[in-house]
Amino acid sequence: MATLNDVAKKANVSKMTVSRVINHPEQVTDELKELVYEAMRELNYRPNAAAKALANNRTQIIKLLILEEMDTTEPYYMFLLTGIANELDKHAYSLQLLTHQNVQIGDSDGFIVCGMRQEDEELIKSLDKPTVLFGQNEMGIDFVDSNNEESMAKATEYAIEKGYEKIVYLGIDVDEPFARSREKGYTTVMSNHGKEPCIFNLENRSRYSAAFIRDNWDKFPANTLFLCASDRLGLGVIREIKEHDGDIPGDYGVIGHDGVFLDQIAYPNLTTLKQSITEMGAACARMVLKKVNENGKPQGDQLFETELKLGGTTR
Amino acid sequence: MATLNDVAKKANVSKMTVSRVINHPEQVTDELKELVYEAMRELNYRPNAAAKALANNRTQIIKLLILEEMDTTEPYYMFLLTGIANELDKHAYSLQLLTHQNVQIGDSDGFIVCGMRQEDEELIKSLDKPTVLFGQNEMGIDFVDSNNEESMAKATEYAIEKGYEKIVYLGIDVDEPFARSREKGYTTVMSNHGKEPCIFNLENRSRYSAAFIRDNWDKFPANTLFLCASDRLGLGVIREIKEHDGDIPGDYGVIGHDGVFLDQIAYPNLTTLKQSITEMGAACARMVLKKVNENGKPQGDQLFETELKLGGTTR
DNA sequence: AGTCATTCTGTTACCGATAACACCGCGATT
DNA sequence: AATCGCGGTGTTATCGGTAACAGAATGACT
Numbered sequence: 001m002a003t004l005n006d007v008a009k010k011a012n013v014s015k016m017t018v019s020r021v022i023n024h025p026e027q028v029t030d031e032l033k034e035l036v037y038e039a040m041r042e043l044n045y046r047p048n049a050a051a052k053a054l055a056n057n058r059t060q061i062i063k064l065l066i067l068e069e070m071d072t073t074e075p076y077y078m079f080l081l082t083g084i085a086n087e088l089d090k091h092a093y094s095l096q097l098l099t100h101q102n103v104q105i106g107d108s109d110g111f112i113v114c115g116m117r118q119e120d121e122e123l124i125k126s127l128d129k130p131t132v133l134f135g136q137n138e139m140g141i142d143f144v145d146s147n148n149e150e151s152m153a154k155a156t157e158y159a160i161e162k163g164y165e166k167i168v169y170l171g172i173d174v175d176e177p178f179a180r181s182r183e184k185g186y187t188t189v190m191s192n193h194g195k196e197p198c199i200f201n202l203e204n205r206s207r208y209s210a211a212f213i214r215d216n217w218d219k220f221p222a223n224t225l226f227l228c229a230s231d232r233l234g235l236g237v238i239r240e241i242k243e244h245d246g247d248i249p250g251d252y253g254v255i256g257h258d259g260v261f262l263d264q265i266a267y268p269n270l271t272t273l274k275q276s277i278t279e280m281g282a283a284c285a286r287m288v289l290k291k292v293n294e295n296g297k298p299q300g301d302q303l304f305e306t307e308l309k310l311g312g313t314t315r
Numbered sequence: 316m317a318t319l320n321d322v323a324k325k326a327n328v329s330k331m332t333v334s335r336v337i338n339h340p341e342q343v344t345d346e347l348k349e350l351v352y353e354a355m356r357e358l359n360y361r362p363n364a365a366a367k368a369l370a371n372n373r374t375q376i377i378k379l380l381i382l383e384e385m386d387t388t389e390p391y392y393m394f395l396l397t398g399i400a401n402e403l404d405k406h407a408y409s410l411q412l413l414t415h416q417n418v419q420i421g422d423s424d425g426f427i428v429c430g431m432r433q434e435d436e437e438l439i440k441s442l443d444k445p446t447v448l449f450g451q452n453e454m455g456i457d458f459v460d461s462n463n464e465e466s467m468a469k470a471t472e473y474a475i476e477k478g479y480e481k482i483v484y485l486g487i488d489v490d491e492p493f494a495r496s497r498e499k500g501y502t503t504v505m506s507n508h509g510k511e512p513c514i515f516n517l518e519n520r521s522r523y524s525a526a527f528i529r530d531n532w533d534k535f536p537a538n539t540l541f542l543c544a545s546d547r548l549g550l551g552v553i554r555e556i557k558e559h560d561g562d563i564p565g566d567y568g569v570i571g572h573d574g575v576f577l578d579q580i581a582y583p584n585l586t587t588l589k590q591s592i593t594e595m596g597a598a599c600a601r602m603v604l605k606k607v608n609e610n611g612k613p614q615g616d617q618l619f620e621t622e623l624k625l626g627g628t629t630r
Numbered sequence: 631a632g633t634c635a636t637t638c639t640g641t642t643a644c645c646g647a648t649a650a651c652a653c654c655g656c657g658a659t660t
Numbered sequence: 661a662a663t664c665g666c667g668g669t670g671t672t673a674t675c676g677g678t679a680a681c682a683g684a685a686t687g688a689c690t
Contacts, residue, residue: 001422003675003676003677004676004677005676005677013639013640014639014640014641015640015676015677015678016639016640016641016678016679017638017639017640019677019678020638020639020678023678027637027638027639028638028639029637029638029639032638032639046422047676047677048369048422048675048676048677049365049374049376049422050364050365050366050368050369050373050374050375050675050676050677051365051369051645051675051676051677051678052676052677052678053365053368053645053677054363054365054366054369054644054645054646054647054675054676054677054678055644055645055676055677055678055679056645056677056678057645058365059364059365060365061364061409075390075391075392075393076390077390077393078390078392078393078396081393081396081412082412082414085411085412085413085414086412086414088411089411089412089413094376094409094410094411095409095410095411095412096400096403096404096409096410097396097397097400097401097404097410098400098404099397099400099401107316107361107363107364206580206582207582210582232580235580239582262580265521265547265550265577265580267521267522267525267554318645318646318647319646319647319648320646320647328669328670329669329670329671330646330647330648330670331648331649331669331670331671332668332669332670334647334648334649335648335668335669338648342667342668342669343668343669344667344668344669347668347669362646362647363645363646363647365645365646365647366645366646366647366648366675367646367647367648368647368675369645369646369647369648369674369675369676369677370646370647370648370649370674370675371647371648371649371675372675631690632689632690633688633689633690634687634688634689634690635686635687635688635689636685636686636687636688637684637685637686637687638683638684638685638686639682639683639684639685640681640682640683640684641680641681641682641683642679642680642681642682643678643679643680643681644677644678644679644680645676645677645678645679646675647674647675648673648674648675649672649673649674649675650671650672650673650674651670651671651672651673652669652670652671652672653668653669653670653671654667654668654669654670655666655667655668655669656665656666656667657664657665657666658663658664658665658666659662659663659664659665660661660662660663660664
């Protein structure tokens with residue numbers, strides 16, 4: 001592998017000039033810069049991450065903390081990981097995965113945390129390096145997330161537009177900002193249209209939403225749409241409506257949220273609010289690297305729109 | 316962070332002795348070793364991966380190549396990743412994820428490849444670093460996998476034992492070693508019991524297995540068990556049996572394979588052959604690191620048993 | 631012309647670890 | 661007693677980069 005030194009010799013300059021071309025190009029004349037770029041191209045120069053890390057007193061490592069239990073997660077995180085990893089790669093950074101099992105060993109330049117719940121606040125605050133959350137929070141920590149409120153508002157509008165008379169919201173039974181935002185998107189649009197909100201919160205498992213439908217079937221006349229805070233809940237709803245020989249999407253509509261995998265597993269395919277997980281992962285990575293370079297300077301929040309992806313569970 | 320030097324001073328020895336205690340402890344007297352260990356403990360010494368990498372002309376990075384498309388994969392890979400990452404962490408290694416999107420940039424000490432198909436042979440052979448495959452193969456490359464044959468044999472035995480008269484095998488329609496092994500496990504046990512094998516291969520999507528059941532429903536009398544090469548296929552089978560008001564698990568049994576996530580999504584929960592993905596991931600990591608340390612010396616294969624996890628789709 | 635500031639490039643030392651070599655002391659060998 | 665061998669330890673140079681400083685060239689100003 002070609003080194004800085006090789007490039008320097010080829011371009012007839014010192015190592016330092018080459019280093020500067022890479023890190024502080026404004027300090028080098030255009031003429032030399034051209035020579036150096038040329039040499040780098042010819043030698044197919046790739047900086048040595050280890051050397052760079054050592055010299056900068058960095059690790060070139062970002063740790064990804066996944067606080068959620070793995071067996072309740074969808075392939076969701078694979079997309080997130082891909083997005084993060086690709087972006088980190090571009091900056092000669094690599095990834096370390098931390099889960100509940102393994103405590104934090106080794107060092108890193110920064111953290112990306114996901115699956116966070118209120119009770120993890122202390123843990124997060126104890127992190128001594130630039131940190132970015134994947135998922136909105138009220139702790140004042142920079143984050144990336146879907147625009148949960150806007151997302152559910154959009155879905156509610158759509159349901160109304162399609163003429164469903166009763167629109168029932170099935171939320172996830174946790175006291176977290178994302179859950180509140182989704183609910184708010186629903187209630188806001190409902191009241192804008194002078195409709196009565198109808199909200200139930202359930203544990204995020206398909207068997208609970210199925211049981212819920214079973215236990216309350218007589219409360220749901222034809223022309224009802226179930227707006228679910230996750231595809232998982234949506235799945236259980238579909239299952240139980242079918243069990244009652246309900247007509248989807250004629251008499252009953254279902255809309256889920258996430259659009260990662262389960263919406264495709266459902267039959268018929270679930271209409272859902274699809275998140276751009278991979279892009280959000282990349283955004284997390286960019287944000288944390290920027291924060292590292294700017295010595296921990298706050299980066300603010302970044303919200304992504306969801307896409308209403310139509311399946312066979314809505315008219 | 317404490318360095319080698321700090322430890323050396325504290326223990327009144329040279330850096331080199333400390334380094335030796337870590338890497339070649341047999342070259343140091345027990346007396347000094349104790350002093351050094353003591354100092355390391357007191358200072359909470361953690362080796363600097365970047366420095367180590369630089370000195371050893373290593374990268375301390377293992378690349379994970381995922382050749383499969385992400386949207387057809389289950390959370391499967393998250394478990395694998397967790398296993399790999401935890402193990403790598405222990406050895407101060409970190410991970411880089413490569414997918415179809417991003418070509419290989421940067422350098423690494425070794426590769427773990429998964430989701431490989433025959434057509435990827437050339438790519439794999441072009442890798443210039445120690446490589447381990449996740450998934451059996453006939454290219455002579457070291458691998459880790461479930462014992463596919465044994466796994467299906469076990470399931471077939473179980474189905475027979477439970478008195479299902481007809482046992483239908485639904486395989487995945489690809490010409491890959493893992494698929495052949497699974498089929499072989501089934502056929503071997505069937506012929507041992509003097510029963511006629513009945514095999515169909517389908518694309519690995521639930522809607523295809525559902526369609527298959529629909530189109531051939533009259534061929535499957537009561538007391539039939541469907542042994543599926545994936546939980547995904549199993550899901551479609553369950554769906555369609557229910558559509559025909561078939562009794563599961565009384566008249567129809569279903570067994571899937573993988574046990575990662577979909578088996579729990581299914582209703583009733585799918586009886587499946589659960590793989591120890593996380594452990595296999597760790598095994599991959601150990602194997603590739605060993606291979607790196609031994610300059611690419613072949614490591615052979617490692618097969619893991621699956622666990623027959625009973626759900627509600629078998630008697 | 632001489633001084634000075636400015637802009638650019640090169641030199642040196644260092645980040646934290648390791649391999650190769652030098653060296654020291656001791657028992658075994660003659 | 662002198663030499664040899666060898667296990668055990670320290671010294672030096674090195675991996676590939678970067679910051680801090682030094683030095684050279686240029687133009688502006690008195």
